[in-house]
Amino acid sequence: MEKDNMDLKKTEDAVAFGSSNGYYNNPLLLSSAFDFSCEVEKSSFMELLGVQDYYNNSGAVLDLPQLSKATVFPFTTVNASCDDTAKECSEVLNQKHQPATPNSSSISSASSEAVNDEHNKTVEQDDDDDDDDSEEDEGEEEQQKKTKKELKAKKTKQKRQREPRFAFMTKSEVDHLEDGYRWRKYGQKAVKNSPFPRSYYRCTSASCNVKKRVERSFTDPSVVVTTYEGQHIHPSPVMPRSAIAGVGSPMMPPAVSTANLGSLMPGNYMSHYHQHRHHHQQLLVNTLFSLGIPYNNSNNIDNSSFSQDNGLLQDIVPSHMLKEK
DNA sequence: CGGATTTGACCAGCGC
């Protein structure tokens, strides 16, 4: 793989593996903190994901002939508006994304424009918040009700500013995956076109506003889609290792230098990347396990032949599997 | 009894 094939997406902090034929291979989808888009050879992609084995074992059908190359591409944006999120999610689940190629205008750029628009609108709205203290002749109850509603509205407006998000898919029988943090469920909604409900969780830690949504893909009920929003402002109350150890293996991702990524990534985005990196690694390893793909904790990665730091992809993909163009 | 979950109601945004 060559540097020129890297197509950085400024607005994404999570990406997914998909195929260049325009379909998400949802049951095979993995994503984590890959902050770039790149091409790998079909064979490498399949090998990486264990696609052939998975399908051979499950008897499912994958349209391999159309898949000449695999593209790593994003499916989650940062700071998207509420409705963008909904659309994204349903699009992901409905497998309706356009093919994302390094040269194509991606969903991400369109999303980021919408994001900016929405953000500006929000700021303007917040400026108009302080008004109407006029009514006097209302009963106390009605007054209280009204105040409640106003407070609620203000709260809602404030919350409209979305935190950075990332999403990933995991093949799992359990909806709510152990990720080292404690969550309280605060809602559950039926999802359009899906028999499976979406659950809403909030981090239980005081003053930590991180949320996550968990839903099962209706196209493959064995796949759980988890979307995180925000960043934890506290350490994990549960040691991450315990989750992995629970799978029955001591394997942990090797520490990987991200020094070279800095030159490729936008500033604040980079810090976000670093903050989430290890969390993503754990999630990725869990995902690999759940997919039955062994994670090879080899510290023998030949960094000289792989001078470009490719994030987690580098962690799990031997350098020879990435196409050198 | 306190914390977590459930669930119906409410609100915002969007499309028609």
Add this chain to the structure above:
DNA sequence: GCGCTGGTCAAATCCG
């Protein structure tokens, strides 16, 4: 304006 949908709230309920 109306209906639909996603997201959140909060009272009721559950559970250890």
